[in-house]
Amino acid sequence: MTVTTVAELPHERGGSYLTDGTTLASWLLTRDHKRIAILYTLTITAFFFIGGAAAAVIRLNLLTPEGTLVDAETYNRIFTLHGVVMVWLFLVPSIPTTFGNFLIPLMLGAKDLAFPRLNLLSWYLFVASGLIVLAGLIGGSVDTGWTFYEPLSSGYASGALVVVLLGIFVNGFSSILTGLNFVVSIHRLRAPGLTWYRLPIFCWSNYATAVIMMLATPVLAVTLMLVAVEHLWGVGVFDPTHGGDPLLFQHMFWFYSHPAVYIMILPGMGVISEIVPAFARKRLFGYHFVAWSSVAIAVVGFLVWGHHMFVAGESVYAALVFSFLSFIVAVPSAIKVFNWLATLHKGAISFEAPMLYALGFILLFTIGGLTGLFVATLAFDVHATATYFVVAHFHYIMVGGMVSAYFAALHFWWPKATGRLYPESWARFAAILIFFGFNLTFFPQFILGYLGMPRRYHAYPPEFQVWNVLSSAGASVLAAAYLLPLFYLGWSLWRGARAPANPWGATGLEWQTPSPPPSGNFARTPRISRPPYDYPEPAA
Amino acid sequence: MNGGIPFLPQSASSVAGEFDVLFAALLAIALAMLGLVFLLMFRFCAHYRRSNRAVDRTGREKKSWHWEVGWTAGSLIVFLGLYAWGADLYLREHRPPAEATDIYVVGKQWMWKIEHLDGQREINALHVAVGRPVRLVMASQDVIHGFFVPAFRLKQDVVPGRYVTLWFDPDRIGVYRLYCSQFCGTDHAAMDGMVSVMSSGDFQKWLAANATGGSLASRGAALFRRLGCSGCHAPASGVAAPDLAGLYGRRVALRGGGAALADEGFIRDAILEPAKRPPAGYPTVMPSFAGQLDEEQIVALLAYIKALPRSPQ
Numbered sequence: 047m048t049v050t051t052v053a054e055l056p057h058e059r060g061g062s063y064l065t066d067g068t069t070l071a072s073w074l075l076t077r078d079h080k081r082i083a084i085l086y087t088l089t090i091t092a093f094f095f096i097g098g099a100a101a102a103v104i105r106l107n108l109l110t111p112e113g114t115l116v117d118a119e120t121y122n123r124i125f126t127l128h129g130v131v132m133v134w135l136f137l138v139p140s141i142p143t144t145f146g147n148f149l150i151p152l153m154l155g156a157k158d159l160a161f162p163r164l165n166l167l168s169w170y171l172f173v174a175s176g177l178i179v180l181a182g183l184i185g186g187s188v189d190t191g192w193t194f195y196e197p198l199s200s201g202y203a204s205g206a207l208v209v210v211l212l213g214i215f216v217n218g219f220s221s222i223l224t225g226l227n228f229v230v231s232i233h234r235l236r237a238p239g240l241t242w243y244r245l246p247i248f249c250w251s252n253y254a255t256a257v258i259m260m261l262a263t264p265v266l267a268v269t270l271m272l273v274a275v276e277h278l279w280g281v282g283v284f285d286p287t288h289g290g291d292p293l294l295f296q297h298m299f300w301f302y303s304h305p306a307v308y309i310m311i312l313p314g315m316g317v318i319s320e321i322v323p324a325f326a327r328k329r330l331f332g333y334h335f336v337a338w339s340s341v342a343i344a345v346v347g348f349l350v351w352g353h354h355m356f357v358a359g360e361s362v363y364a365a366l367v368f369s370f371l372s373f374i375v376a377v378p379s380a381i382k383v384f385n386w387l388a389t390l391h392k393g394a395i396s397f398e399a400p401m402l403y404a405l406g407f408i409l410l411f412t413i414g415g416l417t418g419l420f421v422a423t424l425a426f427d428v429h430a431t432a433t434y435f436v437v438a439h440f441h442y443i444m445v446g447g448m449v450s451a452y453f454a455a456l457h458f459w460w461p462k463a464t465g466r467l468y469p470e471s472w473a474r475f476a477a478i479l480i481f482f483g484f485n486l487t488f489f490p491q492f493i494l495g496y497l498g499m500p501r502r503y504h505a506y507p508p509e510f511q512v513w514n515v516l517s518s519a520g521a522s523v524l525a526a527a528y529l530l531p532l533f534y535l536g537w538s539l540w541r542g543a544r545a546p547a548n549p550w551g552a553t554g555l556e557w558q559t560p561s562p563p564p565s566g567n568f569a570r571t572p573r574i575s576r577p578p579y580d581y582p583e584p585a586a
Numbered sequence: 587m588n589g590g591i592p593f594l595p596q597s598a599s600s601v602a603g604e605f606d607v608l609f610a611a612l613l614a615i616a617l618a619m620l621g622l623v624f625l626l627m628f629r630f631c632a633h634y635r636r637s638n639r640a641v642d643r644t645g646r647e648k649k650s651w652h653w654e655v656g657w658t659a660g661s662l663i664v665f666l667g668l669y670a671w672g673a674d675l676y677l678r679e680h681r682p683p684a685e686a687t688d689i690y691v692v693g694k695q696w697m698w699k700i701e702h703l704d705g706q707r708e709i710n711a712l713h714v715a716v717g718r719p720v721r722l723v724m725a726s727q728d729v730i731h732g733f734f735v736p737a738f739r740l741k742q743d744v745v746p747g748r749y750v751t752l753w754f755d756p757d758r759i760g761v762y763r764l765y766c767s768q769f770c771g772t773d774h775a776a777m778d779g780m781v782s783v784m785s786s787g788d789f790q791k792w793l794a795a796n797a798t799g800g801s802l803a804s805r806g807a808a809l810f811r812r813l814g815c816s817g818c819h820a821p822a823s824g825v826a827a828p829d830l831a832g833l834y835g836r837r838v839a840l841r842g843g844g845a846a847l848a849d850e851g852f853i854r855d856a857i858l859e860p861a862k863r864p865p866a867g868y869p870t871v872m873p874s875f876a877g878q879l880d881e882e883q884i885v886a887l888l889a890y891i892k893a894l895p896r897s898p899q
Binding site: 189431 | 636770772778
């Protein structure tokens with residue numbers, strides 16, 4: 047969107063949000079959305095590598111059919127840790143709390159989010175929840191898997207279960223507060239002239255995400271609290287020996303956890319919708335369809351939870367309805383993919399690292415989405431559910447998709463957030479390495495699942511070894527590829543070239559501010575008179 | 587389970603062939619769509635790269651809605667076709683033929699216990715005859731387990747507190763792996779076993795070699811007397827208790843109106859939670875046996891009650 051009256055502050059003259067206050071207290075008590083975004087980035091990076099270390103143990107253990115590295119109980123605790131940490135401490139907060147916090151006020155032409163103190167509180171809740179969860183997982187012995195299925199969790203797990211549940215309970219409040227902040231900000235803080243249809247898609251997709259965060263998370267909180275109550279005092283809710291119903295737990299758990307999948311992917315789709323037009327130098331194709339498809343996913347996403355239960359003992363008629371709705375929810379995702387591709391048509395495309403990550407996202411997300419059709423198909427799911435096929439499917443969406451989008455965003459907005467340029471060749475190398483490492487890790491798991499290897503197995507029959515070894519080999523490539531940015535991005539903080547205000551020549555209000563932006567974002571409130579992604583059409 | 591790199595699972599049930607056709611169709615559609623995405627992406631990226639100044643970039647598509655409607659409708663039609671296909675096979679997987687033989691399965695941490703009607707018992711092994719449909723009636727002693735035989739392309743979670751069923755028609759002789767597919771605690775990965783599909787003759791020999799003192803129903807009958815059930819439910823008893831002969835499969839009028847089908851779950855509830863769905867016309871004197879019976883004993887009682895012949899009237 048073209049801005050008519052923004053006074054640009056040259057980097058040399060004014061201070062930036064990074065230099066306004068250098069004490070530890072100035073960071074820990076900050077109310078600046080950009081600083082809070084940095085705090086979140088550091089925190090979730092730590093959690094990402096903790097969860098990744100657990101994944102490394104899993105893949106090493108599965109090199110041999112006997113599972114020689116760790117014993118069964120340790121293995122079960124490790125994959126529980128991997129799931130809990132990756133879902134609640136990395137994927138759910140990943141893009142909203144970092145790039146959402148950093149960019150939404152900038153994209154709205156606002157000085158900050160609507161509730162800056164609440165934003166800081168939500169970070170403190172997040173840190174506290176992370177520490178509680180890790181204390182429970184590492185100190186105690188919780189081996190239920192991240193799904194806490196009943197009656198295994200309340201009836202058979204150790205006392206540390208309650209600690210972990212408490213951590214996730216607290217984590218939920220952090221999530222709800224972030225969602226609330228986004229929804230109110232997008233409604234109330236848009237600059238003059240910034241109508242809904244002039245908002246970048248990143249705002250639309252984070253808006254849809256925020257609504258899910260506010261509506262679904264309380265259900266998870268209630269569910270986990272009931273598990274804790276049942277575990278501590280034997281109140282029968284889910285455990286049939288106390289008169290409870292195990293399927294009730296699954297209904298309630300997936301009522302949150304399926305929409306949570308969209309919490310994890312929608313912001314990534316928002317990132318891709320920013321990056322593809324910027325590098326194709328072309329307006330996003332089908333803006334209205336891309337915008338509303340996020341809302342459609344958020345709404346229909348609430349009605350598909352039963353597809354996790356096709357073999358769990360739910361009624362055949364329920365399965366028919368949930369399968370149908372699962373196919374329906376795939377349509378808006380397909381719409382997005384086709385619109386991204388159409389954006390490339392007649393563009394003037396360049397291939398810097400953010401674009402490579404974005405193209406990788408589109409391919410991996412497409413594979414993840416298409417295999418989603420497989421598992422939405424009732425008879426196929428009977429065979430494939432609870433096998434490595436499902437593991438591969440959701441890692442294609444969550445890791446191939448969401449983590450690629452996260453890295454795309456990290457590189458795209460790195461110059462804006464830090465004021466430094468990252469080394470381009472290293473970044474391109476890492477992007478390509480991630481793509482190949484990822485496919486080598488997870489594609490063999492589709493075959494394993496189709497052959498019938500169940501998930502969460504500490505040891506497995508010898509005929510599955512070939513595919514497991516390939517997967518573990520891929521995981522080591524992937525691990526190296528994920529560590530690389532830590533080094534070259536870290537290096538660029540001190541040695542990288544100074545970034546100009548708009549290194550990519552992108553539209554978007556955030557690029558109208560200096561790099562890094564000043565504390566108050568804009569010297570004067572911008573006025574918006576043009577649609578987003580307003581790249582000029584080439585002359586005939 | 588022979589050497590080499592495996593690509594396809596074995597097939598040993600009547601639905602496995604149909605499943606594989608469905609899978610082939612899914613795979614073909616997925617590869618076509620993925621191919622389209624790959625092709626368009628690489629074509630556009632190569633042709634419209636920024637350094638390629640020779641290319642014509644004018645006349646960009648302005649009115650996008652007919653493209654949008656096109657690919658939305660196209661996707662929807664393909665998706666609905668897949669939905670109907672998968673749903674049809676799923677429904678047939680849930681309709682056991684009338685002639686299917688019942689076999690009882692009890693899952694517990696960390697083993698599968700199998701009870702044949704003729705009294706044969708197995709652990710982590712299941713022997714069946716080729717071409718004879720089997721209906722598994724399954725219960726769990728503790729947590730949720732998952733009964734999964736990849737060669738049959740079938741799986742069913744076994745949820746504690748209820749019966750679930752799974753039927754299959756084994757159509758190829760051989761030995762196939764059985765897994766627990768639902769994470770059930772420490773030794774989940776060790777809760778596996780073998781399903782042996784045998785020729786009819788071999789199966790008869792196996793039944794004879796593994797015969798026990800009596801049938802499952804006769805074990806149930808002994809239990810029925812020992813627990814004192816017969817004191818009230820025997821036709822000659824003076825207590826007003828329902829006659830159980832021919833109960834299974836009948837519709838039972840309930841106190842407070844309505845009726846319920848007397849299936850396995852109904853009989854189970856009547857033993858463990860008699861107040862849940864009391865039959866019309868009888869006083870509430872039936873005690874609950876919850877906590878006094880393990881799942882194998884309940885299965886024996888169930889087999890006995892189901893085997894009682896329908897009364898002459």
